[in-house]
Amino acid sequence: MTRSSAPRGTRDIVDLDVRAFRRLEERAGERFAAYGYEEIRTPSFENADLFSRAVGDTTDIVEKEMYLFEDRGGRPLALRPEGTAGVVRAYLEHGWDQTCPTKKLWYGGPMFRAERPQAGRYREFWQIGGECFGNPSPQADAETLLLVRDILATAGLTNGVRFLVNSIGCSVCRPVYRDVLKNYLEARKSDLCENCVRRIDRNPLRALDCKGDGPRLDDAPLMADHLCEACRLHRDEAYSLLQSVSFPFEEAPRLVRGLDYYTRTVFEVTAPSQGSQDSIGAGGRYDGLVKLLGGPETPAVGFALGIDRVARALQAQGFTPPAVPKIFVAQAGIGTTPVAFTLAQKLRTFVEGGRMPPVEMGASTKSLKAQFRAADSWGADWLVLVGEEELKKGNVVLKDLRRHAQEEIPLAQVADRLFNRVSVEPKL
Ligand code: HAM
DSSP states (O other): OOOOOOOTTOOOOOHHHHHHHHHHHHHHHHHHHHTTOEEOOOOSEEEHHHHHHHTOTTSHIIIIIOOEEEOTTOOEEEEOSOSHHHHHHHHHHTTHHHHOSSEEEEEEEEEEOOOOOBTTBOSEEEEEEEEEESOOSHHHHHHHHHHHHHHHHHHTOOTTOEEEEEEOOOTTTHHHHHHHHHHHHHHTGGGSOHHHHHHHHHOGGGGGGOTTTGGGOTTOOOGGGGOOHHHHHHHHHHHHHHHHTTOOEEEOTTOOOSSTTOOSEEEEEEOSSOTTOOEEEEEEEOTTHHHHTTSOOOOEEEEEEEHHHHHHHHHHTTOOOOOOOOEEEEEESTTHHHHHHHHHHHHTTOOBTTBOOOEEEOOTTSOHHHHHHHHHHHTOSEEEEEEHHHHHTTEEEEEETTTTEEEEEEGGGHHHHHHHHOOOOOOO
8 A cells, every 4th residue: 555645845843843843932922922912823724815915916925826725615715825914804803903903913823835845945834923013113113023033032043043124115105116127127128037027017026036137137226215205214213223222134125025015124034054945034014904905004014934944943053952851651460550550640740840751651461571662662761660579569660761770669759759860851
């Protein structure tokens, strides 16, 4: 029989990845709370038109990468390619625009894009993100960047992380710049790749971040030189707030984003050792999106971190979370099963250093040898053997599997002895 494998571009998250994911998710949850964010969990699929309206009809995500399907009633649905659209939908659906216009929401979960898979680029990937509604001030832009850095730092990622920031203007100044850029691109049409030629009319800004053409367009006009007065003031204030806290950002005048909803501040966070997929997170302001999705004029700013990529960056920096010592309870002989069963259950209620050490039990149907093998393959550090002979004296054998030492001790003292000796490592 052929065995099934995970669909192309998807994978199981296991071992170190799981621990790195968990570390990031736990730390992010704590940091979000400190910045006044509440958690929200939105559906992993939405009505398909939500994304075409929010992310933009001419973006790669909507044009080529959405997983589209119909439910049994023929309703067009899409697996979410990103989290912002769903959170904005929820913000409006719950009436928070009326009852609580300034609201901060954070989320985490899998996103789906039918991209060409490669290292660090998956068709199902995980994001953790935050959206802050109702604050038009550049303060919110600066605070968002501080929060991103704070999350990464508390998860242990600081080395070589870069914050690239730009302003892409608003509905007043961007159309003017767009025309200037379009004229520039028209004049170079014969040098451009097929994609960028197509983009001239539909989405000319994307030519600037095309891997092939972008670097060659080094004399292209820049948004920075075409910002309106209000956008310039907004950008300057955001930058000076960041400078006032010595935030190490870099101005990236050619940075544009692959989603249409952004206005003014946009940013990308990169980490080394990620190859071509070095963007570990991104975000920006999107003052027009709530209105576009049927709500009132509501400023907003947010970001998402790619958990898969942050986990990779953590591991590239030598992240090896301390393992929690594991305890295996084995049994041998008549009358030992209930004693071993009760003991394992008792040990499972102990909390040491904020964690419960994992406790596993040998199966009563297995020989002692087979139970030892099971303990070994499970990676046990300690083994408590409940044996018929020792039990007659009220004792068990405590084996230190790492140091290959053992001693007979009273059953009643197992928990005390283990937890005096097992130094349980702190949280991941
Ligand atoms: P995005 O730039 O499309 O923005 O994605 C954010 C992050 O998700 C990227 O920086 C990357 O780390 C990760 N990511 C994206 N695609 C993949 C993939 N195929 N495989 C692995 N990781 C990936 C957004 O999604 C916006 N919703 C962010 C935002 C929130 N802006 C405002 N609020």
